[in-house]
Amino acid sequence: MEQSQALIDVQGLKKNYITAKTFTGKPLKTVHAVDNVNLRIYKGETLGVVGESGCGKSTLGRTILRLVEPTEGKIIYNGTDITGFHKEEMRQMRKKMQLIFQDPYASLNPRMTVLELIKAPLDAFESGNNEAKTEKVKEIMELVGMPEKMMNRYPHEFSGGQRQRIVIARSLVLDPEFVVCDEPVSALDVSVRAQVLNLLQKLKHKKELTYLFISHDLSVVKYVSDRIAVMYLGRVVEIADKKELYNNPCHPYTKALLSAIPIPDVDCAMKRVVLEGDVPSPINPPTGCHFHTRCKYATERCKTECPALKNINGTHQVACHLFD
C-alpha cells in the first residue's frame, strides 16, 4: 500500500505494572505488559494486532490512547508528541482518538439511555446546543443501523450486537481520526460478528478512519486489516502487509499461530506447528528473545540477545535472529 504519512508513531513504548513491592516500596515484581514496542500506523489503514491473551495487545491500545500511562517511550500523533500532554490537553485529543471497547455489556453505563450514552462525548466538548446534539445522535444512530426510536431505551434492553452498535456510535459521534478497536467482536455471537465487522468497514470508508484493530481471532484480523502486527509477551515479533504475512510468515511464533487457524474442510490434512509448553509469565519473561523457550530453532544467541525488528522484505519486519 501507499506509504502515506504516519498518523501514529509509537517509539520504544513500555508499560510496566508493579504487582508487588518490598517493604521499602521498591518494586519486587514487575509485569512487562508492553515491552519496547515500535509501531507506525499510517493514515487510512487498519493495523491489526494479534496475539494470545495476556500478550499486551489491549494494554498497547490503551497506552497509545493514554488511558493507561506509558512507563517509557513516546507516542507521536500526527507529528505532535502527546506523551507529555497534561490532563486537559489530553482530553482535547480525545476528540481525535477513540476506543471501541471489547465488552458491550460492561462498557455502557446501565443508568443512561441510548441518547444520553451517545450524546456523552458531545456533552464533554460542548459542541452545539442540545437540539443540534440530539440531531447528531440521530444521524450517527442511523449510520450504525440503530432505529432512532430506540433512543430512550436503556442498554439492558438490547442484544450484544445492538449494544456494540451503540458503543461504536458513541466512539464515532465526535468524528475522530483514529480509533482503537479493542476486540470489538470477540464478545459477540458468531452470527452477528460479520454484521459488526462490516459496519466497522463501512464506517471506516465513509469517515476516513484509521483503525488499530486488536483481536486474538486470526480470521477476523485477516478480514479487516491492511497490515498485521503479531505480538508475543509484550513485544511485536512481526509486522507485515496482510497478504505477505499470511503467505510468508517468518517468525516461528507467527508460523505456529497461523497453523492454528482451523480450516473448514475435513479432508484437508493440517500441518500444524504445535508449540510446547505454556506462555511464560510476563512477570519474569525469558531473557533474550522471549520466544526462545518454546522455539524449535532457538540457539544460544536467542537466550541472551533480544532480536530487534528488522526489515526483511520491503515493509515486512520481523524480530528473529534467524533472519540476520
Next chain:
Amino acid sequence: MEKKERIKKDSYSRDVLKKFSQHKLAMLGMTIIAVEVLLVILLPMVMELDPYTSDVLNFSAAPGPGHILGTDDTGRDLFARLVYGGRVSLMVGLLSAIISLMIGVPLGLVAGYYKGIWETVIMRLADIFMSFPSMILILVLVSVFDPSVWTIIFVIGILGWTDFAKLIYGNVLSVREKEYVESARAVGTKDLPILIKYVIPNAFAPILINFTFRTAQAIIQESSLSFLGMGVQPPEASWGNILYAAQSITVLSTRPWMWVPAGILLVLTVSSINFIGDGMRDALDSRTKIRKK
C-alpha cells in the same frame, strides 16, 4: 406512543418500587412511620396540647379523663409530651442522618475516585473517628456546647459521617474500575460529570439503605443521651427524656404510664425504620425477582 416510551424509560425505578411494595414488613414500617409523622405534625394543630405547663393538682397522675396518658412528676400532660417529643425524636433522627450523609458521601467519593493522598487522609481520618467510643465523645461535645436540640442534631450528624464515607468509598472503588467509567474517560468526559452521571448512580443504592439505618441509630442515640440527662433538656420533650423518669425505681415499678408509651413508640419507630431499610435493600438488589401475583 409517547407514553409507552416514558414507561420504558422508568423501568428500573418501576421495578424497584414494585419490589419494595411487595415487601410486607417494609410496607408495615412505612405505614407506621407515615402515621407517626402525620400525628406528630397534625395533632398539635387540631388538639389543644400543652406539654409544658404543670397541672399542680395532678403530679404523677395515672391515666384518667383529664390526662389520657397521665402526667409526669411535675404534672405535665404525658400525651402532649409524647406528641411533641415525637417531633423532636424524629427530627433529630432524620436531620442528623442527612448531615452524616452530606459530609460522608462527598468525602468517600473523593477518597475512592481520586485515591492517592485523598484516600489516605480521608480514610485514616474516618478510622480515627471510628476508634473513639462515640457515645462518650458525644457526651463530652454536648456538655461543651450545651445541650439543645440543634447541638444534638449536629453532634450526632457530624460524628456519623464515617459509615457513609466507608460505604461509598468501597463502592466507588469497584465502580471506578468498571469499563463504562473508563469509556467515559475515553470519550473525554470531565471528572465531575463522571462522578455525577456514572459513579454516583451506580454506587448509591447502599447509601440509601444505610440512610434509614442511620436514622434509626440517631433516634436511639438521642434517646440514650436524653436518658442520661445530656440530651434534650426539659421542659422541651423528647422520647428519650420522657424515659429519663424511668431512672427511678418507684417510677419503674409503680408508674408504668410514665415510661411505657415512650418506650413502645421508640421500639416501634426504630424497628419500622429498619424494616424500611430491609425492604429497600431487597428492592434495590437486582438479583431479587418480582413476585408474580
